[in-house]
Amino acid sequence: MRTTIPGDGSDSGGLSEADSFRARRLKQIASFTALALAARLVVNMAIGSPFNATQIELTAGLGLVLLSLWLARRNALDNAGLLLLASLSAMAGALVWSNEGMYDTALLAFPGLLIFCGLLLPLRYFYGLLALMLGFIFILGWRTMAGIHVPVVDPSYTQNQRTLDLLLILALSGLCVQMMISDLHKALHKSQQSRQELEQSQANLTYMAQHDALTGLPNRRMGRDRISQAMQHARRRGSHVAVLFVDLDNFKSINDVYGHDFGDKFLKSVAERLLAAVREADIVSRQGGDEFVIGITDVVDSKVIPAVALKVLSLLREPVSFDGQGVFASCSIGIAIFPDDGDNFDALMQLADQAMYQAKKSGRNTYCFSTPQQSDTLDLVAPEIS
C-alpha cells in the first residue's frame, strides 16, 4: 500500500507530492528506530552487558538503519525503504533465532514491521514479508518441536531490559499505526474534498452550458428546452403557451454612442425588466445579441398575452442611467401561440420571428401576433407607446 498523501509543504527536492510525503515518513521511522536502537545499546553498555551476538546484531541493525536514513535524505526512497525494512526484519529475526526463540521479545516487532512495510513500500513487499514471517515462525516452531533448539528464558536478560525492549517495540509499532491512521484520514479528507470540488465544477459547467454569461438568463438551448416542456404540459392541461420574440430597437446605436460596456449594462437591465414583467412560472431566455424570448406558460385566458406584451413594452421604455443621463430603447415583439400557430418550438419561433419583423416594419415599439386574426379575435390593437 503506497500512500498518496500530500506533503507537508517542506522542500520536496524535485520529488512528486506522493514521494516527498513518503520520504518524510521514511525519515521519521528511520530516525525513531535509530534512536531506539541507540538507546538500547547505551543501556546495555551502562549495565556492562558482554559484547555478545545480541550486541553485534543491535549494532549492525543500527548501522544499517543509519545507512537507510542517509539514503532517504538523498531521495533514494525505494532503496532506503527496502534497506530499512530488510535490516530491521533481519535483526529481529536474528535476535529471535539466537536468543529465546518463541519467547523472545523481538518477535513482537513483527506486526510493527508489517505495518511499516504496508505504509511505505509497494504491496508486493508486504505479501513477501508476510510470507517470510510465516515461514520463519513455522521453522522456529518446527525447530523447537524437533528438539533441535528448545527455547529457554535467558537468565542474563533482566526484567528491566525486557521491559525496556517491550516499551521500545510498542512505541515504534504505535508510531507506525498512528502514522497509518493519520495518513488514511488525510487521504479520505482529500478525496472528499476532491469529490466536492469536482461536483462543484460540474455544477458550474452545467450552469455555464445552460445560461447566458452576461445576463444569467437561460440561454437559447435551455430556453428552447423549458418552453418545449411547457408546451407538453399545456398539451396535457389543454392550455396555451405564448412565445414572445423580443428584439430591442436600434440597440446598435446605444453601443455606438455609449460604448459596449454600457451596452452590456443595458442588456442586463433589460433581462431584469423582462423577468419583472412575467410570473415566476414563465420563461425568459436570451437568444443572443439584443434578442430575448419569453415563454408565457399555461395560458388559459388569452387576454394575458397582450397584457404581458404591453407590460414588457412599458418596462423597457424606462431609462437606464448613463452619467446621470437617461438612455432609452424600445423593443419590437412578435408573438406566436401554442397550439394554435404551431405544435413545436421551432415552428413557433419562426412565426414569432416573422411577427417581430412585422412589428419593426410597423414602426417599432409595438407587438404583432403571427396570425393577424388573433389580434381581431382577441380584439387587440397593438398600442403606440411614446
Ligand SMILES: Nc1nc2c(ncn2[C@@H]2O[C@H](COP(=O)(O)OP(=O)(O)OP(=O)(O)O)[C@@H](O)[C@H]2O)c(=O)[nH]1
Ligand atoms: N453591448 C453588447 N452588444 C451586443 C451584444 N451582442 C450583440 N450586441 C450588439 O447588438 C447590436 C444589435 O444590433 P442589430 O441586430 O443590428 O439591431 P438594432 O441596432 O437593434 O436594430 P433593429 O433590430 O433593426 O431595431 C449589434 O450592434 C451587436 O454588436 C452584447 O453581448 N453586448
